[in-house]
Amino acid sequence: MLLEDHHLSLIEWTELPRGIRLGTGGAVRVSEHGEDGGLLRIRLAVQGEGQVVLELPLGDAAGYWNPGLSGGRGLPADWAGRDAFSAVRSAPIGALYDADGSSRLAFGLDCLVHEGELQYGVSEEEKTFVVRLPIEGRLAELEAGLDLVVVSEAMPYARAVRAVSEAVRADLPVRPASTASREPVYSTWYAHSQRISEEVIEADAAVAAELGCRSVFIDDGWQRFGDGRWYAGCGDWVPDTGKFPDLTALSGRLHGQDLDVVLWIAPLLLGEQSEAFDRLHRFAPHHSESLRCRVLDPRHPEVRAHLVETCARLVREYDLDGLKIDFLNSAMVYAGEPSTGDVADVGEAMTLLLRGVADAVDLERPGALIEFRQPYVSPAVASYADVVRADDCPADAVQNRRSILDLRLLSNGQVVHADPIMWDPTASPDAAVRQLFGAFFGVPQISMPLVSLPAAHRDAVAAVLGVWRELSGVLIDGEITAGLPVDGYPSAAARLGETLVVVAYGGSVLDLELDGVRRLVVLNASGSAQLAYRSSTPATSMAGLTVVTGTAAGAAAGRAELGRQGFLPIPPWSIAELVLD
Structure with missing residues (x-):
């Protein structure tokens, strides 16, 4: 239906290697193309709205890979396959692969910042696979055009995905990996949720260090009004002094155990209980029912300046080694809406914001760790975080494995972390091992109440983490x-x-x-x-x-x-x- 519904007769077709056809229509045209090291690079001139289409025979296709968080990896019909992207959501990259694991089609587009949507799937009428990118909105205003990269040689799908991912972000810098990014983590989130305090963290941190963890990620619950599992108090980003009477001193004590300290923040969330609400609510018109708070619109310079200073202040005042930055994809509630700020496109605004955050944090703590998570995995923002983490999947070892491997295929230069690992402490130690094995190709984050963990579980975790640490060079840097x-x-x-x-x-x-x-x-x-x-x-x-x-x-x-x-x-x-x- 993609071919039938979008003016097939008006598409200009260009034949590419391996039976792939490139179609362009509207105000989009092929301006030049050339081959380099197994990659076909095609320059597309954009002078207004139009479309880009890729079509090829199905062959023995078994599935389609994309960097979004879609549950399936099969072959959707072309009226069903959709992947919206921007700087903080997915990326315009995909791969169709055969049953033997070789790629039939692997492609990437360098329109990584602005909002768009890839449409893809099996054409029932033509018995082909079709990918379509509508060129509209900000994409239609790309006067410099855009580049399409297509793998022109047969190769395993994993290698093909890496090739196109590297190609579309070839000119973007890579944030150096912090020391802590490559070592196992103790995370407070699944261990204690928001019920954390200095005493709880210090007790668990001592055990975590014995198990082989080298950093403590203090998650949601450290901040004032950080109770109740919702975010009506977010916005001030100061400690709850009942739980953390001196957060700076806690950082110092953890540093004394050779543990780095990373703090959670969801900078775009603004709650009505916060003191910042009166000053900032006019820049946060959207109220999220699921989060029970407002979402700041990053297209306003006042918002970006406030959030950059907030992140820098946290690192400076609390002697932090990094930030775990959450809910950045919430900005996409403003996608397609008119802007009252100085930037029209959400993806462009988020790129400016995250660049500012990274620069400000580095001034306060050179070599600091910055963590993003799925779905903000685009190469457009990879320069501003050295860690990218699997999305939330509590106790789901299978989903953790899938997410980690998805990220390993896509990421360039970033260190991939597992979603924090939890299990039932009343089960056998094999339950803990199963979770750790599922996370083996990412940096493990342990998130259990360690003080009360049975000795057999501790022994099993220590054994696996010991092997992981010894193999970490292969696991992190290997193909x-x-x-x-x-x-x-x-x-x-x-x-x-x-x-x-x-x-x-x-x-x-x-x-x-x-x-x-x-x-x-x-x-x-x-x-x-x-x-x-x-x-x-x-x-x-x-x-x-x-x-x-x-x-x-x-x-x-x-x-x-x-x-x-x-x-x-x-x-x-x-x-x-x-x-x-």
Whole structure:
């Protein structure tokens, strides 16, 4: 229907490699194109409203990947697939992949800031896959035009997504990773919700340090009126002195335990109980029923100046090492509405705001950590946060895994963090291990009441975090590969140099790319007693096998034969290391 409903006869078609067709219409035209390193770069001239269309044969397509928070990764009909984007919501990037994991189409557009919507799906009439970008609103005013990048060579979908993501943000700076961004975190949110205090945090922080955490993220509840799970008191961003009589002194004591301190803030939220409400409410016309507060409109310079100073003040006054900045996507309630400020487009205003925040925080604390989370994952704002976190998914190890791997494919330069990890402390320690394994390809954030955590749980967490920290260079900096997104990434791997880390999440066969590998670390997150595998290496090799964590940890090391296919004898919810001869 995308083709039938949008003036097919008026589209000018350009044939691209691999059976892909590019259509342009209205006041949009192809001005130039060229190929560079497996990427086709196409310059589109924009002189008003129009459209950009990509169409290709379905082939053996199994699913479509996009950076939005859509639950499915299958093949929607073209009247159903939609992904709205802006600087603080998703990104104009997508990939159609075959059942064997290769990309049929991977593309990206560099219109990363302004509001737009990608439409995509299967054409029932043509038996093709179609992607359409309407050029309207601020996109129609891009006098410099826009660039479309298309992968022109066959390659695995994960590599293709990374290629287009890197290409569309090639000229944007990367925020250097803070030291704390690469180390496990203790988060207060799921552990205690808003029921936090100096005493609660210090007690848990001591245990967190023993487990291997190197920072404390003080979440919602530290601020005045931070009770009741809603946000009617937000806006002043000063401590609740009943809970935190001296927040600066608490930071100093945590620093004394070699723990960095990161504070939560939702700067766009404005509650009627705050003292700031009388001064700022005229810049916050929208009332959010779900949040029970107003939302500040960043298109006003007064709002941006206030929020930049607020973030800088927090870092300065409370001796912080960073900020966890939440609810930035709330600004999109003003998308498409006329502006009474100095900026018309919400995405453009948010880019100005976040640049100002990052610069001001860096002046106060060079090398500070700044965390964003899904859905504000666009390369347009990646320069202003060194951490990007999976969206909220309490106790959902599967969704945490999916979100982390989505972010690993998309992010360039940012360190990906898991959503804080929680579980039932009355369950077996395997419940904790399952959550940690789901978060293994992101930096783990532990969020449990640690003082009261059973000793067996603490031991299990310490063992897994110990392995994670030892492998962190591979896990953070290595190349990520994964099973099909439509299947929820049933396996995933990170490779750096001669070390390969593989996690089996489901019952599918592990594909082991062992050429040049000397150290193989395998996590059995499937619950099965043995893991089926296929190897890329034709010759059979021997490896020493040691179970590192789990009930069989410490047992005598054995030998394993690695052929073209077979089974790895790794107990459920365990980590094993194989050293290849």
